[in-house]
Amino acid sequence: xxxxxxxxxxxxxxxxxxxxxxxxxxxxxxxxxxxxxxxxxxxxxxxxxxxxxxxxxxxxxxxxxxxxxxxxxxxxxxxxxxxxxxxxxxxxxxxxxxxxxxxxxxxxxxxxxxxxxxxxxxxxxxxxxxxxxxxxxxxxxxxxxxxxxxxxxxxxxxxxxxxxxxxxxxxxxxxxxxxxxxxxxxxxxxxxxxxxxxxxxxxxxxxxxxxxxxxxxxxxxxxxxxxxxxxxxxxxxxxxxxxxxxxxxxxxxxxxxxxxxxxxxxxxxxxxxxxxxxxxxxxxxxxxxxxxxxxxxxxxxxxxxxxxxxxxxxxxxxxxxxxxxxxxxxxxxxxxxxxxxxxxxxxxxxxxxxxxxxxxxxxxxxxxxxxxxxxxxxxxxxxxxxxxxxxxxxxxxxxxxxxxxxxxxxxxxxxxxxxxxxxxxxxxxxxx
Ligand code: EPZ
Numbered sequence: 001x002x003x004x005x006x007x008x009x010x011x012x013x014x015x016x017x018x019x020x021x022x023x024x025x026x027x028x029x030x031x032x033x034x035x036x037x038x039x040x041x042x043x044x045x046x047x048x049x050x051x052x053x054x055x056x057x058x059x060x061x062x063x064x065x066x067x068x069x070x071x072x073x074x075x076x077x078x079x080x081x082x083x084x085x086x087x088x089x090x091x092x093x094x095x096x097x098x099x100x101x102x103x104x105x106x107x108x109x110x111x112x113x114x115x116x117x118x119x120x121x122x123x124x125x126x127x128x129x130x131x132x133x134x135x136x137x138x139x140x141x142x143x144x145x146x147x148x149x150x151x152x153x154x155x156x157x158x159x160x161x162x163x164x165x166x167x168x169x170x171x172x173x174x175x176x177x178x179x180x181x182x183x184x185x186x187x188x189x190x191x192x193x194x195x196x197x198x199x200x201x202x203x204x205x206x207x208x209x210x211x212x213x214x215x216x217x218x219x220x221x222x223x224x225x226x227x228x229x230x231x232x233x234x235x236x237x238x239x240x241x242x243x244x245x246x247x248x249x250x251x252x253x254x255x256x257x258x259x260x261x262x263x264x265x266x267x268x269x270x271x272x273x274x275x276x277x278x279x280x281x282x283x284x285x286x287x288x289x290x291x292x293x294x295x296x297x298x299x300x301x302x303x304x305x306x307x308x309x310x311x312x313x314x315x316x317x318x319x320x321x322x323x324x325x326x327x328x329x330x331x332x333x334x335x336x337x338x339x340x341x342x343x344x345x346x347x348x349x350x351x352x353x354x355x356x357x358x359x360x361x362x363x364x365x366x367x368x369x370x371x372x373x374x375x376x377x378x379x380x381x382x383x384x385x386x387x388x389x390x391x392x393x394x395x396x397x398x399x400x401x402x403x404x405x406x407x408x409x410x411x412x413x414x415x416x417x418x419x420x421x422x423x424x425x426x427x428x429x430x431x432x
Contacts, residue, residue, distance in 0.1 A: 006404045007391065007417060010426035011376050013398035014329075016295055018256035020423040024245045024264040025051040025414045026076070026238030029318075030199040032100040033176040034206060034236045035059045038068065038080040039107035040183055041210070046235035047078045054411040055098050062094050062101060066108075077235070089116040092149070096121035098411065099128060099173065105153065106177035109142060110184035113155040125383055126341035132167055132174040139163040140185060162187035162226055170195045170311045175222070179204050182224035183212045191222045197312040198268045202239040209233060242268035243318045244413060245290060247388045249273070250322040251420075252292040253281040254299055254329055255395050259423065261290040271315050275323070279303055279330055299396075300371040304332030309339050321347055321389030327368040328356040329396060337365050347386035350379050351393055376401040384412040391416070395425060 012018075026049040036059070038045040050056060060070050060078075067086030073079050088108050095101030101120045108115040119130065130151070134144045137153050140160040145152045162185045167174055175195040180203075182189030194200070196218050204217040210232050213225035245264035252259035253276055266273065266285035273290065276283050279302040284291045304327050309317040317340040327334050328351060338344045348358045348366050354377050357369040376399030381387030387409040394401035403409070406429070409416060417427045 004432035005406050006402050006430050006432075007406055007409075008428045008430055009391065009394040009401045009403065011374075011394055011397035011399050011401060012255050014299065014373060014396065016255055016257045018252065018423045018425060019258045021260045021262055022248050022419050022423055023262045024240045024248070025049075025053075027051070027199055027241035027243070028053055028055055028412050029100075029172070029197070029243070030202045030239040030241075031056060032059055033103050033173070033180070033199070033203045034238070035063065035078075035080060036100075036103035036107055037180055037203065037207065038063065038082040039085065039104065039111050040180055040207075040230050041232050042083060042229045043231040044079055044081040044083075045232050046073070047080070047238060048076060048235050049238040049240075050076050050078045051238070051241065051414045052076075053414050054407060055100060058094055058098050059100065062090060062104065065091050065094065066104075085112065088112050088114050090118065092118035102130060102133065103173055103177055103180075105133060105137075106181035109137060109153055109155050110160050110181045113159060115153050116150055118149050119151070124346075125344040132169060132171050133177060136163075136165045136167075136174065136178050137181070139165050140181060140189070158186065160185040162189040162224075164190045165192065167191070167193040172197050172200060175200050176203050179207065179214065179222060179224060182226060183207055183214075183230060185224075185226040187226060189224045189226065191224070192220065194220050194222050195311060196220065198239060198242060198265070206236050240264045243316065243385070245269055246272045246316070246319045247322045247392065247413075249276065249283070249290055249292070250319075250326050251392045251395060253283070253295065253302070254326060254392065256292055256423065257295055259292045259295075263288060264290060266290050271313060272319060272323070275305065275307070275315070276326075278305060279326075299329035300331045302330040304330040304334035304368070304370055306335045306337070308337040311340070317341060317344065318385045320344065321386040322392055324348065324358070324366070324368060325351065325389050325393045325396065328358070328370050328372055328374065328393070330370045333367060333369050335361075335365055335367050339364065347382050347389060350377070350390055353377055354393055354397055373398065375399060378402045379404065381405040381408040384408050388413060388416070
């Protein structure tokens with residue numbers, strides 16, 4: 001899957017010459033759980049505004065491997081019919097490529113009573129245990145066995161039963177998996193300490209629109225009354241990707257005179273727009289756009305402030321890396337505290353190699369002193385979000401940079417170089 005492709009980027013050396021409009025695609029972290037939910041339905045599922053990213057292809061391949069049928073009905077509309085699965089075993093070669101494969105566990109177990117899967121793969125941002133899943137399935141009456149590298153989970157003969165589950169950590173995919181499992185369980189499931197990310201709410205609201213009795217969406221406590229059968233009523237319209245919008249916003253703050261980010265939900269990004277406004281960036285919003293206007297002051301006129309990542313509605317961990325690049329260019333000292341994952345600051349080494357002044361206090365905390373000019377480098381994308389951060393750093397830098405491992409960037413951003421070229425960036429995708 002990971003062919004040898006890389007980006008060549010001509011940096012702006014601190015100039016703010018990008019300008020125009022950039023459109024946001026559907027969210028990876030919203031579309032993947034809804035694709036997994038296709039297994040719950042006794043009818044086909046239609047999804048619209050679907051992004052063309054690698055993880056959507058991987059999820060489709062997993063569903064097809066299980067026996068589902070799926071076809072693109074238009075450029076961004078996908079149809080999935082998972083009514084006749086032939087297997088309940090996730091093939092490891094695909095599921096090890098992305099963490100979201102674990103989302104299939106809840107629906108398969110709830111619908112078919114058994115699921116087999118390897119420890120899910122994904123970015124190297126932390127250990128990423130699945131103990132919350134094991135604990136929750138056991139509470140719903142299932143048995144969990146580790147057989148070699150695989151997990152074998154079996155529901156009771158008469159199916160999963162509703163349960164009271166307290167998540168020891170707020171977990172996005174665990175909250176999503178148990179909302180889906182609870183939708184077909186016998187009786188009521190009460191989930192406590194739930195994640196409240198917009199993507200979690202989008203899945204829950206869609207299931208509710210299909211007739212599932214769900215209460216407390218967007219709060220830490222969610223109650224689901226299971227049904228015997230669920231049918232889709234309308235297509236699912238993929239939520240705009242707040243992480244893509246946020247990455248473009250940070251790029252715009254550093255490198256664009258004027259930039260309008262369209263087809264997004266500014267309300268999902270308030271913590272970032274407020275952070276940038278406090279720094280002095282001329283940001284404004286309408287209900288579907290974020291706008292940077294007359295951004296002519298140099299980046300050292302912006303002031304630094306501390307960042308602490310936190311579950312929603314706090315500062316998103318998935319925007320931590322792009323925000324750190326911003327702080328290398330603003331005036332002052334600021335700490336970045338990564339509160340969710342234990343290994344998500346490694347990429348700062350690459351920024352230091354470009355000239356940034358970043359000192360790591362511990363695996364959760366760095367201190368960034370700005371402003372420091374960045375020099376172009378040959379870089380390697382370590383994960384999806386740090387990959388985009390290194391792209392932003394390359395645009396800020398003086399000179400021509402190369403970014404390798406862009407499969408990671410393609411996992412979460414659809415042909416990002418095409419949209420960046422449209423706002424004036426000299427970037428090319430080179431295939432060896
Ligand atoms: C989701 O991952 C996102 N992925 C991640 O985005 C995002 O960074 C993360 O949520 C946090 O917002 C998708 O939605 C597909 P978690 P997820 O379970 O659900 C611990 C991206 O770039 N935990 O919310 O896997 C875990 O170790 C990706 O798009 C357990 O302890 O993250 C972490 O410390 C990267 N036991 C914390 O919970 C478990 O069983 C939050 O992780 C599960 C998780």
